[in-house]
Amino acid sequence: MKHFLHVDDIDSTASWLSLAAECKKEPFKFEKKGKGKVLGLLFFNNSLRTRLSTQRAAYHLGMHCMTMNIGNEGWALEFEDGTIMDQGKAEHIREAARVISQYCDVLGVRAFASLKDREKDEAEQVLHGFKKYATIPILNLESATGHPLQALADLITITEYQQTTRPKVVLSWAPHPRALPQAVPNSFAGIMKNNPQFDFSITHPKGYELNPEIVRDIPVFHDQNEALKDADFVYVKNWSASRPYGAVLSDDPHWMITREKLGKAYFMHCLPVRRNVIVEDAVLDSSNSLVIEQANNRTFAAQVALMKILESL
Template sequence: MIRHFLNTQDLSRAELDAVLDEAARLKQSPLGRDLEGRTIALLFFNPSMRTRTSFEIGAWQLGAHAVVLAPGKDAWGIEFEPNAIMDGDAEEHVAEVAQVLSRYCDLIGVRAFPKFRDWAYDREDKVLQAFAQHSRVPVINLETITHPCQELAHALTLREKFGRDLRGKKYLLTWTWHPKPLNTAVANSALTIATRLGMDVTLLCPNPDYLLDPRYIDIGKHNADESGGSFRVTHDIEDGYRGADVVYAKSWGALPYFGAWEGEAPMRAMLKHFIVDEEKMALTNNGLFSHCLPLRRNIKATDGVMDAPYCVAVDEAENRLHVQKAVMKQLIQWQSGAQA
């Protein structure tokens, strides 16, 4: 059976800890030949800076070769619906694409954001799931409706700052303003990993329209029960920030307005006060601040927050490199064991 890396929930807690431990080791000894002769195909249906760079460099540092493709731009457009009559723009079906890449490559990475027209459709994560279905090698989620590589980098960063045991730390996941509705992936992932690690997690969002999908709310509750942490929701800014050890910020679109963003716009325009600023950070317990990046300064967070010593966003971005190397190594080890 092929082990993919689609979500961190697919890993046992022991496997999760092992990947983070290996990432910490690779951070100290970055060069090796663990993946010598291996190849990873990286398919980007959406733009990337950190993900593409860190995967290409990480593969090289371990002796592998990365091939980057942008379907519909420098590669043929792909159809994902089963039984489709392909009389549109797509030139080939994912069934063939995934199988051919499986013959060429040892790993396949996929980044494919939601279409932002219908959340009921987007939440099915059809592009990623189709590659996982048809691939004969492990598939890595490079961000779709979750961002598990970012989760691991975030977790490694918190471990570095607080130690391995994060239980009891007060963690705030806060919505922050942005002029455009954005993907919920990082927020879904932050909620998933923070509750998995036993922290006392608060989700702060402006109103119930900005709640995350019930799937991830339920995962948060389940993880908190299993890990001994807690999870709650608040719409009160001061209540959310007060006493927090970690503030993690992300903007996302209100799910009820997917496909009808003109209806969300007036509500969003009234929410600029959700910016992360020094006044809000002063309410925390000398808390750390982080963000997945990219971040619009003085829109999502002020210059004062981004330039403060408590901002660890760049540390987290660096850790993408190390955790992804650990993921690639682990997937190859699992695949080699399955084929033995």
């Protein structure tokens, strides 16, 4: 039984990419693989792309989906051990995860970072709670610290559009009015690190350091212009600061991506994207933007991850 929790769960980039291309060419080619299997999708947070693309992927595989907004439709879950549950939480993850495992064959979970309690977020309290107590494979639909389905879709997109064997890929921070998690940049940096054929670097204002265990010796620039020079792909994303945890230290509009800054590079973003805050209209509406194709590849990233899970059952 295999989970898909982290970009490190992609055991062979080449084989996953080749399977994704096969699924994209002929989406229903493997429609018997999931026959009789139920995919549960639990949302602790909102979702558009993940919700619909994962359902579409399951449909391509002949799986049956049961989608649930667990907070609004079910019961508030307790994740702490040993507590006296006389407050707002009606059910413990120990029961919930084991129970749901009996109704589903694979379980997708989306649970964002709180951005309030670093320790719980870094411990992936929700995702790892399900991993620990569920008896079926878990599919990460974006957790506190990672969004591996997004990173896989991004990797598929880059390989489709790369024109050189060693393209330069830059991950750039951009401003945003609200504090956002680091899940997407973490997973993107992680998948780039796992694929050293890319010339990868990161740029962000001081104070916005990503997880040092992921970054390690990836070059980091605090001068965005220097970082973007001669880039082939510019992946843009806001994230909140690591110290103080979850803070918005800067809303400097000079970090917004413009047509001029981008030059000939492709523009990437996981969406949803705030126009004229993260990036100007002229970029999104140009042929340099790959955001729609990234979203399209979410379906095939999910389809491959589900196939790998199904094969492990």
